[in-house]
Amino acid sequence: MQKIDHKDCQASLLPIRDAMDVINGKWKLLIYISIANGNSRFREIERSIPDISSKVLAKELKELEANQLIKRTVYDATPALVEYTATEYSKGLGDVLTALKDWGTRHRNQIMSKA
Amino acid sequence: MQKIDHKDCQASLLPIRDAMDVINGKWKLLIYISIANGNSRFREIERSIPDISSKVLAKELKELEANQLIKRTVYDATPALVEYTATEYSKGLGDVLTALKDWGTRHRNQIMSKA
DNA sequence: TACAGCAGTTACCTGTTGGTAAGCAGTTAA
DNA sequence: TTAACTGCTTACCAACAGGTAACTGCTGTA
Structure with missing residues (x-):
């Protein structure tokens, strides 16, 4: 009888969960x-993703920023000019x-093909 | 002025969305x-994943089967013996x-480190 | 003056996800 | 006889993701 290596299994579960x-979610990677x-720019991103709403975009941008995948820069101009850019750190997502x-x-x- | 290659961008969006x-979801990959x-075995899988419930497990197993990532085999025994196995096809998920x-x-x- | 653009926010509502608890039919072990 | 195992299902409920629409203050343009 084979013993299953539960350690190997558990070791994968945590990082994958993280x-x-x-x-x-439906939107984060697309954004x-x-x-x-x-x-x-906010409106630029919004237009580039079919069917996304301002509300969802604003919320997801905050989460992406919290996870250090994007950076939000506010330029002191009127009207306010905001720029979102991918962080160096986020390049690690490339393989994923x-x-x-x-x-x-x-x-x-x-x-x-099977449908 | 740089033109952004929206075709490249859009071309990535669809497969990633798929x-x-x-x-x-919280559970599919873990399962x-x-x-x-x-x-x-059902109970075996259930025990191997901390905090999952029978209800959620049963539902997710159906979706994984519908996506051809796992196979459900029922053996004609009493009490019923059911086996879930990863399909050959699902091995393609390895890189992911x-x-x-x-x-x-x-x-x-x-x-x-930043917290 | 009126409208369009900017970067969002707010209120309201629905659908899905997921958690809790219990139960079912059948079998084996104490 | 009782308890525990099998592979689930059902009912109930809470939380959250996400959709719709309107609206904000400010500016530049027609």
Whole structure:
């Protein structure tokens, strides 16, 4: 009888849970990608993501900032000028995004072909 | 003036959205990992994941099956014997899991050190 | 003067997620 | 006989994600 290595399993659960806490939800990664691609102004980001609302965008931006993935800079001008940029630190997400994008593409095909 | 490549951006959004639809939520990846690590029985999986309830587990297992990440096999015995196993297809998730685990570990340190 | 843009905020409402607790039919062990 | 195991399901409820719409103060433009 095989013994299952529960330590290995448990060791994976925690980091994955941590990661998911940050990128969870319908919008966070999409917003991050938009910013990483060069969109920096609130309305610009809003327009770049289909169907997102101001309210959700504002809320998610705060969470992304709290997790140090983006930086919010306010320029002292009238009317207020605010810029969102991806942090150096956030570049570490690159592998996650690549893996998700690749798998998402393949999975779409898989599900479509069987439907 | 730089033109932002909105095509590149939009091209990433869709696959990522597809991927997130599947792995979104607090529990799905944790359940998948538990099964991939060798836990196959309902109660066994339940016990391997801290704080999960029967109700949530049952619901999530159905979704994982619908997405072809796990297979549910019922053996004709009394009392009923059910086995959950990771599908060959689901192995494609490997890169995603590795990336998430690595980043989750690093991110935990990052946030902890600044708190 | 009127409208559009900026960066959001507020109020209200719905749908999903998820937690708690109990229970079911059948079997085995004490 | 009682208790505990199996693989779930049901009822009830709370919290939160997310959608809709209106509105703010300020400025530049027609």
